[in-house]
Amino acid sequence: MFVNADLLLVLLVMLLSIVSYHLAPIFAATRKYNTKPSFRTNHWVMSLLLGFMFWMTHVTAVFSAGLPVSEKWFSLYLVLSFCLCSMIAIFSIRSGDTENLNTSAYFKTGFGMSAGIVMVDFIGYMVIFSDHLEIKPLLILFALLLSVAFSFSGVRLLLIALQDREMNRSRSIRYRTAGSIIGGIALSGIPYVIMTSVLDFEFAEGGKYVYLLPFLFVFFLNFILTLIPDLYSQTMMYEQTERIHEKEERFRSLFHQSPDAVISTDLEGTITSVNKIAGVMTQLNESELIGLRFLKLIHKEDHQKVLHYFSEIVKGTLIDNDLSLKLKQKNGDNLDILITAVRQVVNNEVVGVYGVIKDITESKKAQTRINYLAYHDELTGLPNRRFFVQKLSEVIAKEKTFAVLSLDFDRFKRLNDLYGYAFGDQVFIKIAERLSAVLPERSFAARLGGDEFSVILLDVSLEEANEHAHDMVHHFRLPMKVRGNDCLVTASIGASHYPTHSTDEELLLKYADIAMYDVKVNGSNSWSIYTPEMNDKMIEKIKIENELRKAIQYKELTVYFQPKFKENLSTIIGAEALVRWNHKELGFIPPSTFIPIAEETGLIFDLERFVIGEVGKHVQQWERKKLSFGRISINISHLHLYQDDLVQTIDDVLSIYNIRASSLELEITETAMMDNELEANMKLSLLRDRGIEISMDDFGTGYSSLSYLQKLNIDRLKIDQSFIKEMEHQNGNEAIVSMIISMARHLNLKVIAEGVETLTQKELLSNLGCLEFQGYLGGRPIPADEFFAEYLASGKAS
Numbered sequence: 001m002f003v004n005a006d007l008l009l010v011l012l013v014m015l016l017s018i019v020s021y022h023l024a025p026i027f028a029a030t031r032k033y034n035t036k037p038s039f040r041t042n043h044w045v046m047s048l049l050l051g052f053m054f055w056m057t058h059v060t061a062v063f064s065a066g067l068p069v070s071e072k073w074f075s076l077y078l079v080l081s082f083c084l085c086s087m088i089a090i091f092s093i094r095s096g097d098t099e100n101l102n103t104s105a106y107f108k109t110g111f112g113m114s115a116g117i118v119m120v121d122f123i124g125y126m127v128i129f130s131d132h133l134e135i136k137p138l139l140i141l142f143a144l145l146l147s148v149a150f151s152f153s154g155v156r157l158l159l160i161a162l163q164d165r166e167m168n169r170s171r172s173i174r175y176r177t178a179g180s181i182i183g184g185i186a187l188s189g190i191p192y193v194i195m196t197s198v199l200d201f202e203f204a205e206g207g208k209y210v211y212l213l214p215f216l217f218v219f220f221l222n223f224i225l226t227l228i229p230d231l232y233s234q235t236m237m238y239e240q241t242e243r244i245h246e247k248e249e250r251f252r253s254l255f256h257q258s259p260d261a262v263i264s265t266d267l268e269g270t271i272t273s274v275n276k277i278a279g280v281m282t283q284l285n286e287s288e289l290i291g292l293r294f295l296k297l298i299h300k301e302d303h304q305k306v307l308h309y310f311s312e313i314v315k316g317t318l319i320d321n322d323l324s325l326k327l328k329q330k331n332g333d334n335l336d337i338l339i340t341a342v343r344q345v346v347n348n349e350v351v352g353v354y355g356v357i358k359d360i361t362e363s364k365k366a367q368t369r370i371n372y373l374a375y376h377d378e379l380t381g382l383p384n385r386r387f388f389v390q391k392l393s394e395v396i397a398k399e400k401t402f403a404v405l406s407l408d409f410d411r412f413k414r415l416n417d418l419y420g421y422a423f424g425d426q427v428f429i430k431i432a433e434r435l436s437a438v439l440p441e442r443s444f445a446a447r448l449g450g451d452e453f454s455v456i457l458l459d460v461s462l463e464e465a466n467e468h469a470h471d472m473v474h475h476f477r478l479p480m481k482v483r484g485n486d487c488l489v490t491a492s493i494g495a496s497h498y499p500t501h502s503t504d505e506e507l508l509l510k511y512a513d514i515a516m517y518d519v520k521v522n523g524s525n526s527w528s529i530y531t532p533e534m535n536d537k538m539i540e541k542i543k544i545e546n547e548l549r550k551a552i553q554y555k556e557l558t559v560y561f562q563p564k565f566k567e568n569l570s571t572i573i574g575a576e577a578l579v580r581w582n583h584k585e586l587g588f589i590p591p592s593t594f595i596p597i598a599e600e601t602g603l604i605f606d607l608e609r610f611v612i613g614e615v616g617k618h619v620q621q622w623e624r625k626k627l628s629f630g631r632i633s634i635n636i637s638h639l640h641l642y643q644d645d646l647v648q649t650i651d652d653v654l655s656i657y658n659i660r661a662s663s664l665e666l667e668i669t670e671t672a673m674m675d676n677e678l679e680a681n682m683k684l685s686l687l688r689d690r691g692i693e694i695s696m697d698d699f700g701t702g703y704s705s706l707s708y709l710q711k712l713n714i715d716r717l718k719i720d721q722s723f724i725k726e727m728e729h730q731n732g733n734e735a736i737v738s739m740i741i742s743m744a745r746h747l748n749l750k751v752i753a754e755g756v757e758t759l760t761q762k763e764l765l766s767n768l769g770c771l772e773f774q775g776y777l778g779g780r781p782i783p784a785d786e787f788f789a790e791y792l793a794s795g796k797a798s
Contacts, residue, residue: 638672721755
């Protein structure tokens with residue numbers, strides 16, 4: 001047989017066996033790790049391909065033997081062997097799904113593979129070599145043993161390679177390749193071993209015992225194939241041992257280097273191991289902790305919580321694994337701790353509990369502080385707006401009578417600007433202290449923000465609320481000592497009553513605010529109980545605010561001009577620009593109504609920019625006509641004086657209309673200039689450098705002294721009309737006016753009197769030395785075209 005064998009075909013058999021042996025674990029791994037439903041078709045394609053390779057191996061082995069075959073049964077052999085080879089392929093690929101190398105799976109797969117291989121060859125050879133059959137029981141036994149040995153070694157290598165693929169893919173490929181070559185060559189010898197066991201080789205050339213060569217060949221390769229899985233397993237075991245050792249080291253490091261305490265207990269709650277932090281936290285050493293019941297470390301009031309928690313952890317039914325407790329230290333102090341525990345499971349059996357304990361004492365204090373600050377004003381310690389609204393809701397829910405007071409402190413801004421924010425903070429603290437001292441026992445005070453405070457007076461009638469508001473205003477009329485300074489900070493208080501005015505918390509707050517604003521409008525430093533009429537006023541105020549905004553935007557306002565005269569009243573020296581508003585529906589709205597609203601809402605800036613622009617436009621027209629009109633004065637509010645864009649606004653108007661700065665004069669109130677002397681002087685100096693004159697309006701109503709006036713960059717004093725009005729009847733006013741004129745003369749300042757309405761007033765002022773006048777005696781404010789026609793076109797200007 002072997003002498004006549006075709007060596008090329010034998011080599012082809014070896015090659016086909018190597019390829020088949022190499023593809024088997026690849027296809028098995030592909031099936032194992034691809035879980036897509038669409039892969040089912042690919043699985044059958046791979047099985048048929050592998051079966052075809054097996055089949056080609058066995059068929060080629062038949063032809064390579066050089067023996068005559070039975071033509072009658074050869075076709076049956078081909079079909080039958082292909083079916084059996086395909087079944088072996090399917091079985092081989094499916095064996096890759098085995099997750100663990102247990103005994104049952106190992107023997108099942110090994111015997112199945114060997115049975116399939118033996119069946120293909122035994123049945124096939126008995127069919128196609130029926131004329132040469134000679135059963136040799138001993139050789140058949142050896143053949144079976146070699147087939148079984150080969151199958152078990154091959155399956156073992158396959159399963160180990162698949163398992164290792166998850167850990168070390170490159171190593172799996174190396175061992176699988178080596179096994180494929182050796183196993184493939186061994187597999188190629190199996191057909192020849194079986195062929196030798198069932199056929200008569202007496203006719204074959206080459207010697208009597210030449211038929212033993214396949215047995216020796218396969219036995220030797222099987223021996224090598226058996227060693228490969230052993231070497232492979234040892235390598236894997238060594239690596240796994242190293243990994244286990246590394247994990248243990250990591251665990252020990254995590255256990256002992258953890259910033260939190262770590263404690264293990266058995267099922268009885270007895271401590272079995274601890275880390276260093278546990279000793280630091282409990283102030284006990286490791287030997288004192290080991291063997292101690294965990295419950296003894298916990299405050300007595302938390303024992304039941306711990307027992308329930310421990311029981312739920314062991315059962316595995318706990319959803320939230322965090323538990324807040326108090327831990328007792330050796331010195332008797334308590335720590336707030338947060339324990340996170342899990343059960344320890346070994347071989348599917350719960351053996352204890354593993355807990356990580358975090359010291360949350362400081363974080364709990366911080367959280368308490370955060371919660372406090374969330375509901376309290378940090379500066380004064382009073383409840384804040386959030387707490388006040390919550391308290392108000394609670395009081396309303398009880399349906400008992402109470403009053404809400406809204407407080408605003410009238411002179412605080414001036415003190416804050418004068419002495420700075422740090423001083424202002426001390427004022428707030430003193431206000432809070434005084435407020436807490438004067439309030440009745442059943443009351444709740446809060447600082448809502450800035451200088452805005454609110455109070456809830458519980459169980460009071462409307463009359464009692466009025467009395468309490470009166471007392472509070474009276475107490476705040478007394479000076480407070482702040483950093484050695486006597487400070488007077490008066491209070492404006494508005495009050496609303498539940499259920500008299502409303503049962504809604506927002507409306508009660510709103511009504512108290514409305515009442516407080518009403519006090520502010522009427523002079524401050526007083527109190528008021530809300531009335532519906534106040535709400536009407538507020539609504540009217542809001543309406544005027546909205547309409548004023550539109551009027552400024554659409555230029556629906558008009559600038560009037562009131563002439564200023566020399567002593568003879570026949571020659572004007574200038575005029576004051578005064579804004580007027582004739583609303584298409586509301587009619588004429590006086591400046592005393594809309595100017596305060598503009599200042600309160602911030603519209604004053606746009607309003608004054610509009611006036612400055614209108615003055616620039618008219619002055620341009622008059623200058624182009626070469627008319628003489630003196631200076632046109634424009635009122636600048638104390639708010640606008642400290643805006644960064646004031647000087648730029650004036651410069652823009654001078655540039656856009658190309659007018660002389662000497663045609664303009666700005667009127668600044670005395671109190672405005674006192675708010676921030678340094679900044680005011682700087683801006684006034686810039687304006688005077690351009691040629692614009694500065695007048696101090698309403699002079700005499702403030703607190704200016706001669707030394708103070710010397711520091712200011714001004715050109716003229718404007719005596720307030722309140723002094724002029726009573727000059728004829730009160731000598732005291734005449735003396736004040738005389739003093740103002742004298743001050744102006746000593747400081748080389750011009751002086752003008754406003755509000756001059758009678759000749760008597762004019763004569764008195766002339767005798768005192770005032771030579772400039774403004775008032776109804778000379779002329780009323782009139783529109784620009786009338787002012788032009790009456791005074792400029794007629795040549796009355798100086």
